[in-house]
Amino acid sequence: MSARRFGWLKGLAFGTALSAAAAFGLGADHAEAKTKDGKYLIYYSMSYVGNAWQTEAKNAVTAMSKTAAYKDRVELRTQAAGANAQKQIQQMNAMIQAGADAILAFPISPTALNGVIKNACEKGVVVVVINGVTEPCAYVVKVDGVKLGAERTEWVIKQLGGKGNIVAITGVPGVSYNEEHHQGFKETVAKYPDIKVIGELVGMWDQSLARVKMKEFLATHKWEDIDGIVAQTGCYTLSLMQVEDGYYPKNPVIPCSGESSNGGRLQMLPPDSNVEGALGRAGLSSGSGLWAVAYLLKVAVDVLDGKKPASNPIFYNDAIVHVTKDNVKICESGTAAEFAAGCNTIAPGIVPPDYAIDFWSPNTPELGFSSALLGEPDY
């Protein structure tokens, strides 16, 4: 008896809640609320808050919004969506609702956000994303992953003279950039019959996991078996492991091409340079696209100003700074001007060794050392 009555009560509660929701909905007209002081209101929907790269990227785009060119024109607000695409969809919609002029995003999925992006475009909100989504109305700033993967692989193979055993460290399986990069790797390797891939390690773009996986790999192999490494992330750690295991200095460090970690670049300095961690290692350090997140803001403001980019997607491979032991150079103070003059590495001890150092690029000449670390521009 009472149970049934309660069931009825539940129904009532449900109905009340629903109609309350509907009542709020009815009679409400969607008013656009641009910022009153005439600035562009721009939101950045980042992904996961708990890793250094994401933090650096957030800092870099914040610093960009504070540079002279933008500080009076842009108000930037950042929200995080974690690893949950559904949450990012809701978040981006809330940004539209809050009257955003533009939304910048690190998309958790290249496909799942299409609906909300389309909705944003229909309401006149400019959407600029890094890495890519398949919805054509968004402006996409991305690296050609296949090309980058091929380039890095080609470099290692050249070091080996076209012959030897290679290990690949991949990123997160199932993510487009990872698959592209790995495709570039495999296509290049296929061109050289004397190159043998002896291991594909799932590194998840994580230096600490790259170490775990390499340790697992080394249980059944030796450093002597490996002639070259192509790593989406991990060159720094894997080179350090060779020192710890005593492989270096008996042998030169195994050539590795991959991420733009500061520690990895320091390792390229000659051992007699008196810099801590210098190994004189052969390596190619070519960018994680950190600066490109700050570049999103420039693209967004340009579009809002009526200047559309020449192409969409905007591939940035040409703006990547390539660092090898021939051009590695430590900065004195780390200002943007100094980076422009050709330095590309920060002295040891100031930033952690896994710190992505590619915040400066010809496309973001405003950004110096303090941008990614503190979210502040030089001036």
Added chain:
Amino acid sequence: MTTIDATMRLQSTSWLKRAGRERGLIVAILSFVAMMVFLHGIIQGSISYFEISFLTANTGPLVFAAMGQTVVFLIGGFDLSAGATLSLVNVMMASYTGDSFGSQAAMTVVGLAIGTLVGAFNGFFIAYMRLQPVVVTLASMFIILGLNLLVMPDPGGYVPAGYSSFFIGNLIPDGFPAPLVFILLALLFWVLIKRTRFGTALYAVGSNEDAAYSNGIPANRTKFYGYTLAGFFYGAGGVFLTVQTSSGDALVGSGMLIQIFAATILGGTRIGGGQGGCLGTIFAAFTLTLIVNVLLVLNVNSSYSPIVESIVLILAVIGATVGRDSALAEYARVMRLQLSGLANRSLPRFQPGAEARRSPLNVDWALRPNDELKGSPLRQWVTVNWETLRLLIPAWALFFVVYIVVLAVIGGGSWGTHYFNSLFTLALFYAVLAIGQGAVVLTGGLDLSVPHTLAFAGVVLAAVANGQDGPAYWAIPMVLGAGMLVGLVNGLGVVLFGMPSIVVTLATNGVMQGLALLYTGGIPTGASPPALQWLFNARFLGFAPAAWSLILVAAVAIVVLHRTTFGRRIFAIGNSARVAKLSGTRVDANLLGVYVLSGFCSALGGVLMTGFSGISFLSMGIPLLLPTIAVVLVGGTLATGGRGHYLGMFGGALLLTALGTLVTGSQVPIAVRDIVFGVVVLGAVLTLRERRG
């Protein structure tokens, strides 16, 4: 007159009682309404029909998935495979749905069928093979993740727009959103099921399986169909995910898992079974989705969002559970009794020396002669210890099998110290974490706060030590203390507030993530003390000190868990907290001790991981959580507590590490590695299953 009065009073009290029992639901509805009112108040007039329609479409996948999880919770289960299953349906549909009506209808059915099949798979092993839900769904999660990558390695595929808009368009243009129709249909479906005998059985089995069985309810069949029904809901969630995103992505479902749990818990369904339902879950799903809007409107710094979300979860659970029959109220009652006892001197007085102090190391090495045993001494020993041995054998046997496969497939230097040094060094992390996690599991709980407690200890240690040994002498005890403090908070949540361990530890995990973020500003600095790195880089007789210390870890673990009164009480509590309490065990104090131990082990894991890596990372604990749980369960530990042996977990640690060396060292395709992991875990526990009776 009086009889009517009495009936009325009876009715009104049962009403109140009923309302008390449904408090979880009431909290869920109230928080949803509060959320809506707040949002409406703060951004005036901006909740339009479009927003409602968008909200329902976007929350749809979470609603259906959490309804499935609710069914699982109701029968006392726990399903880690929910998120992955959504993705499996998603990638299948995005790959194979065509433009014709026939194809779309067929693929909808296929999507629902895939979910249902996964549910039946889980249900079969849990109900009929009598395996534990955590380990079965952990295994099926990994298997499905691998399948997802095989079906769709790169996000893509599509479903036609017309098909999507059937589900997420409008039933009445600008009047009623179609997703709400489907949510209401699902709710109706659930309400109808609840009214059937099967629905009653679901609640009965969840409340008390033995009582249900004694009353003629087929417990196994109910559980099997329960998981199958949950799978059907996941299928619906997958279909909805597909139409909402119009495309496929192998990873998109996994990201939802934590939120699926949160929605179920927030909706007032009790972990452990028997109480709750899908209505609360639906409201909770909407509330969780709206938190995003609230954070954005308030412009909350993104570093705080993990903390804010954890606190919301905790508050809701406290709101739904703390009351007259809660643990806290019980404490207050006992305290009052004690106080009044003190006042009128009616408390029993303890005689000094009445209870002999015993050494905490309550060791009794002497063999008791047993005349009933026959055969050789070895045989007698085996007979005596068979129950324990039976738990250890699968993990160790499989470890040797994997090692032989390593030798056969990869060969090379895999037989020497070189291989075993790597194996032992990597196994150290599992071995350490398994002590804490194992102790918690032995009491019937689960500690999900390991990843970020571990990372917090690591980043603080690295920052403070900054590559020097000097500060490490106080920094290491400090971070270990911090870990114990986290454990204490977990323990207090479990003991004082009577919250399920999963909820408390999930929340503290979020808080620790937030604290680590705030402490580091998002970019961890510093480096490990050299002494810690020495553990991994030096060599004695071919092995690193870390590998040698595995012996010490195992010895300490065996003494703590199996040779002390504390350890014995852990088993007693796991078997039955009630019986343990009535037998004079201070259950609460021991539970606190167990969680403190686990917090300590997490922090120690962070210290060791920092030494291993040289530097520390905010995410370094995440890859360790699920494998450690697998290690504990594969090692013969019963997930409901009371059964297990550390030597089994130790074997589990070696098994999973060896498996890692096998898949990483050989050329197994990446997607297949997850499948291998899942199959091995499932295979290992299959041999451990309990027989009825």
